[in-house]
Amino acid sequence: MSGMLDSGDTLTTGTGETLLVDRLLGSGGQGEVYRVTLPDGSAKALKWYYPESATPQQRQVVEDLVARDFDDERFLWPTAFVDAAPDRFGYLMDVRPDRFRGLPELFRRTVTTTFRELLTACLYTVEAYQALHSRGIAYRDISWGNIFFDPATGDVLVCDNDNAVVEGDRSGISGTMGFMAPELVRGDPGAMPGTQSDLHSLSVLLFMFLVNHHPFKGARELAIRCLDEHAERRLYGRDPLFVFDPDDADNRPDPVEHTTVRALWPLVPVSLQRLFTQNFTKGLREPSARVRESQWRDALRAARDAVVECPNCGRQNMTEPGAATPGTCWKDGTPLVLPPRLVVTTPPPRTERHIMLGRAARIHRHHLTAEPTRHDYSDGSLVAELVEHPQKPGRYGLANRSAEVWTGTRSDGTSQRIGPGQTVPLRSGLALELADGARAEVRAR
Template sequence: MTGMLDNGTLLTSDDGEEVEVTGMLGAGGQGEVYRVRTHGGDKALKWYYPACATPAQQDIVRQLVARDLHDDRFLWPTAYVEGANGAFGYLMDVRPDRFKGLPMLFKRQLSTTPRVLLTACLYTVEAYQTLHSRGIAYRDISWGNIFFDPVTGDVRVCDNDNAVVEGDSSGISGTMEFMAPELVRGDSGAAPGTQSDLHSLSVLLFMFLMNHHPMKGRKELAIHCLDEAAEKRLYGAEPLFVFDPHDAANEPDPVEQSTVLATWAVAPPSLRDLFTKNFTTGLRDPAARVRESEWRDALRAALDSVIDCAHCGRQNMTQPAQSTAGACWSCGSTLILPPRLVLTTAPPRAERHIRLHRTSRVHIHHLLPEPGRHDYSDDTLVAELTEHPQKPGKFGLANRSGTPWTGTRADGTTQEIAAGQTVPLRSGLELDLGHGTTRAKAVVRVK
């Protein structure tokens, strides 16, 4: 593959670092991406096509570099690089191989689980919430700009050179399938921003979890040529949610679009309600769209409520705090709801519900009423469910926090659970999980 830059080309970033091109990684609509060698290790260099190397884009890149966003979920521009004849680009971290694109998920080329998909959705929501909280609109949220690890759910957001300060103008409005209806129609006064990002984010989440676009039902199947005019009608002039409760004209075809019927049926009502709100009322009223905080809380609750089928072992999403469950999506057996841990945080009080399964864990964010960031990695582990080595079927909660807990039994007596120790889970047991780093406390009850 040949590109604009030859291997061995030497460039210099605006901070004085020498950059040597070592190979081409890929190409997109705006430019090409190269692997480059720097004194700090290998980086990626995005180099713009001449037609895209405009003064406006140059200003955007310089502003993004100056913002210096320290967030590992973004492949953020870290340095501006200029070449001859007005050519330019920017440095960013190289995307690790473990991160895969959504097209592989949609084509069923990846093996993953409901827990991983919910985790990826939660991390994606928080990533864009970080941008919005800093007054930055992404403007082109789509399946092409997000990568995820199918094992852990970690995410990386790329192509961040589309992001601008809210209110600034530029030529990027988004990808048609993900654009808010008012942008597709070109309504007077409509411009890409955080409100339109909320629509795009909801479309992305729907595709993550349902493996289908929320507006592609019978109406799309009836279109013989899906050209630009047809897309503008489908996504702008006449957008209609495939599961609109008051209009079935665009419902999924049971043969051609059976996948979305199946995935929607097994999604918890808490998530279905948010999608329905966003793709009915939110289509007409941008101010009514689901906020990142609503998605965050619903996704976390759904993630902590995933259970394993007792018959086939497949993961199933359940409604948080419900007392009964339906049938397993895989084998059809009746699901058996295990007990749950009910965590009550320190003031301002909030409850977290975690369904018990063989790999159940409690993380620092579970102990906080308003966590700044959710993190299900080993680095944030506070407690985990463990099975007794000599007594199969007997479980306890192991202290992984590094600080002692206080346990109160049903008869009122107390005990200390040191770091590394395990306390058997018995009815009526309450645990004070004070965490030394965050100073947050929570009480756990087994229900």
Template structure:
């Protein structure tokens, strides 16, 4: 029986000479089909290109990616080129590439918008974590001088319980300045690419626009240019998309152009979500989709998104009345709960200082029940945020309900200085009561103070 282009049971050959046997069709996309295959090392995924796309340039790109030997666990990176030893009847052999199979815990982002039961575990904290991990993943590519070129919601998957991400379809990532067959997905493409401006090429600068669109969709549940003007379009054909995303792109919350505002009766979720978004994120979206549209170098960079999302994540506050999670402005006043409308009661903050000399970094963590301090909090510029490396956790006193402390989950001894001047050690596994004015030394130059 034939599964798409390849028959189940068909034997292919990797360039190394290893045999690859086709098992079943996983699915198809714009460039080809993906199959589960068996190899001497176990099951793998095989992306097999449509004949018209299996050209010399795509093979050259794959060879370059495979030679890099990318080992980042956030990417399903190409590992080997696979050929059909028989070849199609035309005599020109097709090809594809092997990659790891995507684990079942990872779901696609469109599942959020479908309200799929598979993502029901995703909380507001999870979504911000997904956004943060997404930024860090693409930042890691860009730091190596590689442009992804086709950032869109179909190429990234997430774990609705942990917020971990997995980037797929990495076969169009190329070294900055080099050409590739794919320029992007129009809804996510930078306006200069949609307009086909002279000299405009996909690269890390256009990736920044695509990344911001993806973050907006993730946090706002809609596209940044889909407001009143989009709703007036009767046929969303290519010409309409080029106007909406290229020749006349108007951000739905452009402060100086209200033509494309969301329609409240048609887009109530967008209106409500924008109002609940912290100012630090709203300002970055405005910058990227106004100044950044006109002047690409003004787009918000990954480092800026990373810092802002991390700060917002540490400031998430649960409403004491309805129990819903709220995004709050770091260092800002208590907002009203997006769900019940009551003013939130903000928990105390742990003001952390890391680094040495004049380059010390300051950040705050809301000390809500079960809040955690992670290893990445204690270093000035972590490579990535790891939410498995727990340093400390806010725990409730077992006998005195309503009294909370910070439990040491490390193997090191902390030093605590109370507001009365007394000093004590906080040994591994022990807890120090949380009171305003408490000073903590975690070691390595990391210090903190509890503030109301």
């Protein structure tokens, strides 16, 4: 093992536990990560800082993060401080499960996923950072290198949390070039990393999730002969220009070099395109105009609920929520057909949720709440799902997967009770009384 630590080395945490170094897992800009074994035989990951990064300032940041005891499974949070000398230290965190993959694998197409799971990952990412911000903590280094996602579920995991600090704290780094807010790249007077600059970084990350490309890398970047620090500061700070800026086409993606972003951008629902455009035009000049987490959350949820499958090839397509014409399939050009939709009305403050009832449609607990604290698309939050009749192919019903009894009212006025595990035939006009005062109605397109 070639690293700062050797296999078999022992270290001690701030609480007196002895760690046994197993092997090197990887390295980054600030240090190396090792797999270590605790006295009870369990495994943890240890981040060990390079000497030039092991500053008194960084030491204080890590000690403060450990003391904060932030308990959220979406973050590999520092759980214990490990100290060998004033300039030799690190921290423990949980080991990243193998199911979580990095964005570079998505860009290289070495992992397969779907639009639903990508939108889920984007939504979960927004809510993860929103949870941090709600506690008065700025992450300050949101980038594609610090987020991992499960292609099968959309679950996300935020790593490298040792740069997060209390809002207003000037210690630590300002971010990763390419994700930093323009005012930080330029070094504007009074500009400092915080939740406002995090909103810019978050938008860049979401753009890369959905179109696999940086929002400022177009014709201008191709014209740069040497992409050194001076050129990067111009590209991201002094003269940033969105590749799809509606008023300036000077930085459009190249037809040969940028085929992926040119192909994927038209597939993004217009409601999301508008938010990206707002952030990468007005938001570049006015930090207060940047899209808030709540705006991203609502738009991403609506977009996920509006995904439909192609009637010919079965591929998932993103459609604009509420649109009357869904367009054509991105894969084979077949005209898309809008399925019936379930319109859920939440208890006060009343809000409508429109869920397309195509194949694999599922309704979750958060659909029944006007302001959910967190979205959850796992089986544990399932309320209802679309199922096909076992003896009559092509006939569908809505299965009650909750623990509550529903009351259903047909279009002719007759009613029925739908208990847990029972299914009600899917017919236009069907009205349902669900849990906690939520109501739903099946509408034909």
